[in-house]
Amino acid sequence: MSTTLEGKVVLVTGASSGIGEATALALSAEGARIAIGARRADRLDSLARKAPGEVLTLDLDVTDQESVRAAAAETVERFGALDVLVNNAGVMLSGPIEGADTTEWTRMVETNLLGSMYMVHAALPHLLERKGTVVQVSSTSGRTASANSGVYAATKFGVTAFSESLRQEVTARGVRVVVVEPGFVATELAGHITDPTMQAAAQKMAASMRTLQPEDIAGAVLYAVTQPEHVAVNEILIRPTDQTR
Template sequence: MNDILNGKVVLVTGASSGIGEATVLALSAEGTRVAAGARRGDRLESLARKAPGEVLTLDLDVTDQESVRAAVAATVERFGALDVLVNNAGVMLSGPIAGADTTEWTRMVETNLLGSMHTVHAALPHLLEAKGIVVQVSSTSGRIASAYNGVYAATKFGVNAFSEALRQEVTAQGVRVVIIEPGFVATELAGHITDPTMRAAAGDMAASMRTLQPGDIADAVVYAVTQPEHVAVNEILIRPTDQTR
């Protein structure tokens, strides 16, 4: 257990599986009190039972601003503060731009980009008071756009741009902003893809390498948020060794 985190309050979005679930468990093991938010409440209850520390489960849909505000308010009401926000909720719906179902574009923008932005907006007054930390889970797609992932990449480029502007606005007030950019991670993310060709391609890509595990990303989050107050780890790019781009 790290004394820096002991007793701190963390809100994790997208906590019901994958990176979010692993992050809740890792931060709980470090002595934090965690608010775990997601739409799948049954999974959150199971997660809370596995966590070594106190976990508040929250019905949270980041595409709904009122849901976001309510989750932040419930976290502060339960624990009395908010020290760390981990913005992890996201969806990847790969496919070609030509002939795309643009409702999927809207879903990605509302979840990955606007959801992250609205959660920061709701949490920021408390994070400023606590001189806390914002962790933004982005992607290698926030650096390198690729065919058939244009909109997903656009949302992640947006997350990175928003995060850097946020950093410049709040760093002098003691709030640190961290961008975590994972490469290919073994999560449910690719399973959301509706295009069968793209879903198969994602499966082939996963089979071609030793993928990252959710715990690898959770370890990076723990590293970033356990630095002393004068150290700001602003960006961590983490790929599987076998991933070329």
């Protein structure tokens, strides 16, 4: 038996496109009041118009601790609580380690790993109060590293490690921790890649299979957060049927 999200408050990061946008819409459709944050704040207005429920838009940069704390505070000020955090903001800048532009490494670590940690830190007091849920959007790269995605994989392995430690700290206090690990999803993520060879490889890979859609991941998140309170779905690995590794 699943539970309803009616009246629950959800904060979604990286909500301006892809998985974040689809998840925000799916949870809103189930009755949640949603706070949606992203750096591309202009894009959030169109999402807010599409969402059936109450929406708060946030100009949010997860790499900036002040911005993160303000987003959590503004959400609670507006809605009076915070029940679910969906940590979705991320960048994927694939490329070989040899000769890499290490500023891209810094950007991935700051966004994917530290940003996720900062959000948890800011939201946790509120989630503990409500016996809420943390959803960490990771990747298949968080369980299997491959050539040319070393740093991206390192950030996602880090998310998994941090999430398991968090789970052990808070689960007995009623906060559930869910790690969602998507395989190849049709989003803008691969569009961030600056290496032309890697960009072409990503496009070729996407063309070779029936990729997941953002809505597929949103469905997995919805499943996890609507379980009865005594049920914790800690990990969801979700790949396209056609993806072999």
